[in-house]
Each structure stands twice: as C-alpha cells, then as structure tokens.
Amino acid sequence: MQRNRLFGGVVLAALMLVGFTSVASAQAPLPVPNAFLAGVPQELGNPGGSAPGSNDFSCKPTAEHPNPVVLVHGTGGNRQTNWATYAPLLANEGYCVFALTYGNFPEQPWPLSAIGGMQEIPSSAAQLSNFVDQVLDATGATSVDLIGHSQGTIINGYYAKFLGGADKVDNIVSVASLWKGTLGNEQASVGRSLRELGVSEAAQAGFPICKACLNMGAGSEFIENLRAGGVYAPGVHYTNITTRHDELVLPYTNGLEPGPNATNIVVQDGCEQDISDHLAIAASLRAATFALNALDPAHQRPVPCNSVLPVVG
Helix, strand or coil: CHHHHHHHHHHHHHHHHHHHHHHHHHHCCCCCCCCHHHHHHHHHHCCCCCCCCECCCCCCCCCCCCCCEEEECCCCCCCCCCCCCHHHHHHHCCCCEEEECCCCCCCCCCCHHHCCCCCCHHHHHHHHHHHHHHHHHHHCCCCEEEEEECHHHHHHHHHHHHCCHHHCEEEEEEECCCCCCECCCHHHHHHHHHHHCCCCHHHHCCCCCCHHHHHCECCCHHHHHHHCCCCCCCCCEEEEEECCCCCCCCCHHHHCCCCCCEEEEECCCCCCCECCCCCHHHCCHHHHHHHHHHHCCCCCCCCCCCCECCCCC
C-alpha cells in the first residue's frame, strides 16, 4: 500500500510538472530577432508560412489591446520574410497579429510565388481590404491598426483613403514610408529578395516585371492621385518612422508628411548610432518601440537607442 501511495505520488508530481511546464511554455515569450533577414530562413524552412506570433485566427483581442494589428509588407517581401521582428514582438505584447502576402504571383512555383508586392498597388490594396474584413470577422473587433513597411505604407494609405479603410482603421504606422514616391530603385530590392531565396540571376530574367515599382516613382500617376487633396484620411492617426540612411526612399524626407493627424519620426533624432537603412529599419527595436507607442499612446515606454547597422552596404 505504501509503495502504491509512493508510486501514485510520483505520478501526480510528474503530471503536475508536465502541466506546469505546458503552461509555462505557452506563456513563454517568442524570440524577437533584431535582424531583418531573420525572416528569410523562416521562409526557407517553412515555405508559404507565417511569421511566429501571427495569423492565429482564433485569437481574440483583449480589453488592453482591442484592435488586431495587420502587418503589410514591402516590395519583394511577404507575410513571413518581412515580419520576423514585428510579429513576435507584438504577440508578446498581447496583440492579435495578422499579416498577408499581397501582389504576388501564386501561379508561379515557390520561391517565385513568395515574392510579394509586385502587382499594381490599387489591386494589392483591394487584397488588403478583403484581408482586413476577414480579420474583423474572425476576431469580432470593430477596427484594426495597420503597420506597413515600404510599399506597404502607401498600400495602407490608398486603402484608407479610397477603399473605405478609414471606417475600419484607427492607426496607420508607416516604417520607411514614401508619401511623395521615391527616386530610388525598388526593382533592385526585388532582385535582392529573389537572390536571398535562391533564385539565380538567369532565372530572374523570366520573372514578371514589378508593376508596383512603376507606381512608386516620384511624380507617377499613382502618387499624384494619392497626394491630391492630401494623403491622409480623416479619423485615422498616422505615424511615419523614417531613416536618414534610406537608400531606396530618396530623399528620405519623402516619407515625412505633415498633418494634424500625423506624427513624423526620424530614428536618428537623438540616436545617431542607429544607422538603419531601408531594410534594417524594419527590425530596429528603436523603430519598433516608436510603433508600439503609436499603437498604445496611453502607455508610453522608453525608446531604446541601440547600434543598428544597415543591411545593404
């Protein structure tokens, strides 16, 4: 009898330990990389997947964070490669996080199908509109917040201004924004994305042209249409986070747009050692903290100043 009691006690202790371990594991924070290219091995290991912490459509927003956050990638990116930092960071903060791949060519074999942001921006913004509706339906929320990087910033802007997004969005955070378009070469960033996924220069020759790159040029018909009457939609608060070392948004000030419902930030103001370029800013913890403060202005946190090196150069 004593042996049975001893055995039962050991089993109970083991079960309790397993239970506590499971709870602890479930509550353990996700790793948050501080390197933009951390999303590439995730895509290579999980083709077509989602960044850790994102796209759990069973997630229900909390009273502290009632708005789901939708991440909108840049040219040549996708829902996984672009958001290795932001998806787990936001999930760790208690947000329901979602991300889509837009503007890609799903009929192409992987990894060509993994290159998003290639189609004309209005059609990609329509994809975002459909995705936001899916997120609202799944979560029961009434509004979302949007975080965009590069092309994703003007996808969000077009959606809010022209496709009814202003009625469904409270905050738009733009990282490496380009409200005035750019004189930089976004096509070069597409080629880099393809090379990182193992697509040779020869194979790239037959890849469809980046139609969105033509939309983003300074003075393009798309940019002029977006700017007519002001780029900002009423009722939405905008936060623009830029870097002086942006080599694709040229000049970088094209991402700074004044407005009564807008906040403009340059990451080097007060932190010269953050020399993020167009890609690195999407993994800069300084930039990400500015984004967190924009989403939750009632609970401001100190913004760190860390040394950040550019991805290019």
